[in-house]
Amino acid sequence: MAMTENESGQEVRFLKEVGMPRLHxxxxxxxxxxxxxxxxMVYPIFAMKVMxxxxxxxxFNLLLGFGGLLSFGHAAYFGxxxxVAAHAAKVWGFTPELAVLAGTLAAALLGLAIGSLAIRRQGIYFAMVTLAFAQMVYFFALQAKFTGGEDGxxxxxxxxxxxxFPLQDNIxxxxxxxxxTFGGILALYRIVHSPFGQVLKxxxxxxxxxxxxxxQVNRYKLMVFTLSATFAGLAGATKSQVFQLASLTDVHWSMSGEVVLMTLLGxxxxxxxxxxxxxxxxxxQNYLxxxxxxxxxxxxxxxxxxVLLFREGIIGVISRLLKRRL
Amino acid sequence: MGQLLLGLINGSFYAVLSLGLAVIFGLLNIINFSHGAQYMMGAFVAWMLLNYLGIGYWPALVLAPLIVGATGIVLEKVALSRLYKLDHLYGLLLTFGIALIIQGLFRNYYGISGLPYQIPEALSGGQNLGFMFLPNYRAWIVVASVVVCFSTWFMIEKTRLGAYLRAATENPALVGAFGINVPRMITLTYGFGVALAAFAGVLAAPIYAVNPNMGADLIIVVFAVVVIGGMGSIMGAIVTGYGLGLIEGLTRVFYPEGSAVVIFVIMAIVLLIKPEGLFGRAA
Structure with missing residues (x-):
């Protein structure tokens, strides 16, 4: 009996945490x-790039910040x-939303395949494995026919x-x-604050x-890896529609480093x-x-x-000063 | 045959670089992401010694690793040593940042077109072996890397200093209690690993153009080599390095399109069958 009381008590507290706090x-x-x-106010293309x-x-933060897994190969899913989205829109004549969907699905499958191998190792090895597989994707993009090699x-x-609805107009x-992007970020928020997210933590x-x-720890790890890859893919597919371009920059390891830097800094x-x-x-990058x-x-x-002085990141510091989770 | 030799030469670089990574990882528990940048620095320092000071290849083979190793020691003292109490991933992130800085600086001042470095006179030309032509310099790379790898293995596995090193890998606190200065040993080990990378860089200078990006792509392949071999043993790192270089060379003969990715495919297979690596200890 005591057991069930305890459980239901936990459930009440749990539900409180699941709802979105007013501040957020x-x-x-x-x-x-x-x-x-x-x-x-600003050049729309620039604003879209930021988003x-x-x-x-x-x-990426879903994986690193909440799953505790450092992937050094997220460019593979993004790029x-x-x-895939660029190819779908250009060669297959997909409408934008279908092209983005196709790209996202491809990233999900890629994430599932690489993730299932990578989660067999931990820590530093995990980072190296993901980086190596991402480099494999890079070589594929360099050599395959449909990717256009150096030209993209x-x-x-x-x-x-x-x-x-025509999307030729920038606005x-x-x-x-x-x-x-906003929908994607809200969905990620929901995932982090779901029971699944609690298990991840x-x-x-x-x-x-x-x-x-x-x-089943490995099943959770694979799930969060695939989800993270999927949303990274959503971002990459959308970017290809904005810039009307898919290029080697998107799959290069420096892109994987950049997303780590963004997450670390923030x-x-x-x-x-x-x-x-x-x-x-x-x-x-834009101004410099x-x-x-x-x-x-x-x-x-x-x-x-x-890494040396500022490991909490900007929002981490603000959150500590305000004593509120941000 | 020519491709096989090329594979063996790539394997020499894989072996020396993964050996350096393994030595550093053993004691510091971090993956030195700037290893590729330090390899590039080795090649550049050799080039600078020649063009600014007129110091030739043979002295550079000793001087460049010493100079780059010294920068590694400074780096360890100033930055890396502050991170040992934290998650090891921070070491990876820090050295990644260092790699970006080093590569950016060299790209800024020397461009990306690559600088030529002459093969030393004593090693120019080659031997006709009947079935193939063997350039002397390429033979020298293989010999030099084997010698360096073997001496490192000997030093770590067979000497007193190596015994301290291995003991500190197992239990640094206990070794410190015996009166051995473990922090200094860590610093010197990092410097030594970095010097190995720089040595490989000097070896590479005459056959690959000296270029700020020369280490960046190579190091990712070396990471895959390290994952395949596992970093548990020094000999494992050496054997895996040469072996994978040869396999890559063979692939270039039989299936050229696959040569860029064969090492990654092998990594996937190893992860499926023996996730801790061929020579690794189960974590």
């Missing part, structure tokens, strides 16, 4: 309002999806949404991208204990950190583009300083 609701609403106004990378970083897939047409496309904190409680394991990190890094190799150096310096 307010932040999401303010963010949405800001994003609706944004394309009228795609924000979703990418949020997807892989971007190639260029001038991908911007089709009509559902075959009805129209912007709202399509906003819907996808338990595994991250103490894997042997989670095993002893009867959780604050891993926070809700809003990856979004802030992505916004900062993309903005920096003329300085060439200095961008790489600055990114390296941020990495080093972030």
């Amino acid at each position: 609701k307010v932040i999401f609403l303010v963010l949405l309002g800001f994003l609706i106004a944004l394309p009228f 795609c990378f924000a979703l990418f970083a949020a997807a 892989g999806a971007s190639y 897939i260029q001038s991908v047409p911007r089709g009509d949404l559902f075959g009805m 129209a496309l912007y709202f399509f991208v906003l819907a996808i 338990a595994i991250r904190e103490n894997e042997p204990r989670a095993i002893s409680l009867g959780y 604050g891993m394991g926070t809700i809003f950190g990856p979004l802030v990190g992505a916004a900062i890094i993309v903005t920096m 583009a003329t300085f060439g190799a200095w961008v790489t150096i600055i990114q390296g310096v941020i990495f080093v300083l972030g």
